[in-house]
Amino acid sequence: EAQVTQNPRYLITVTGKKLTVTCSQNMNHEYMSWYRQDPGLGLRQIYYSMNVEVTDKGDVPEGYKVSRKEKRNFPLILESPSPNQTSLYFCASSLSRTRSHEQFFGPGTRLTVL
Amino acid sequence: TQLLEQSPQFLSIQEGENLTVYCNSSSVFSSLQWYRQEPGEGPVLLVTVVTGGEVKKLKRLTFQFGDARKDSSLHITAAQPGDTGLYLCAGITQGGSEKLVFGKGTKLTVNP
Numbered sequence: 001e002a003q004v005t006q007n008p009r010y011l012i013t014v015t016g017k018k019l020t021v022t023c024s025q026n027m028n029h030e031y032m033s034w035y036r037q038d039p040g041l042g043l044r045q046i047y048y049s050m051n052v053e054v055t056d057k058g059d060v061p062e063g064y065k066v067s068r069k070e071k072r073n074f075p076l077i078l079e080s081p082s083p084n085q086t087s088l089y090f091c092a093s094s095l096s097r098t099r100s101h102e103q104f105f106g107p108g109t110r111l112t113v114l
Numbered sequence: 115t116q117l118l119e120q121s122p123q124f125l126s127i128q129e130g131e132n133l134t135v136y137c138n139s140s141s142v143f144s145s146l147q148w149y150r151q152e153p154g155e156g157p158v159l160l161v162t163v164v165t166g167g168e169v170k171k172l173k174r175l176t177f178q179f180g181d182a183r184k185d186s187s188l189h190i191t192a193a194q195p196g197d198t199g200l201y202l203c204a205g206i207t208q209g210g211s212e213k214l215v216f217g218k219g220t221k222l223t224v225n226p
Contacts, residue, residue, distance in 0.1 A: 041218065042218035042219055044216075102147075105156025105157050107156055108154070108155070
């Protein structure tokens, strides 16, 4: 089954404790991205990757890191989480960034930083 | 500045009613997508419209892309409780650095 998987689905942590949210897709997609979704603010892009070893900042990259060592995986790293990073996070992939290619979203990771 | 404005933000209607959701911008988009997101899940693509003036139908859902490719609408006929969800429009900007930008969404509740 074609899908994007994220782990964990739920995470409660404390300020400053490094964490990684994993994302994997099995569709051989080149383009992957991370979004956060907050009430009243909608979906905002954090980082994206056009292909292996190619990553770039989205609209809200501060406090986040990513890596793309393999085509299928695109982990999101929070080196020192803060309460304002409490949010619902989505990983997405598509054939490419351009034109009308469908974005396939993962099921989301709900992160709470105390 | 929000590139894509969706309205209304919330909509609660009775089963069987019709409704329209709007997605507006002052920018021109090369194409526009509509997604539906259900609680606890990620958004799922409903449709992509590419040509100005284009109309696409998906059962009881009708999508229209404005002639100038700056706006779009989603019309649902005879809404059902299964239509409940968050509807998101997303536009692909024109120019050298294409970007997908999302509206804030319309939360639709259809009551039985």
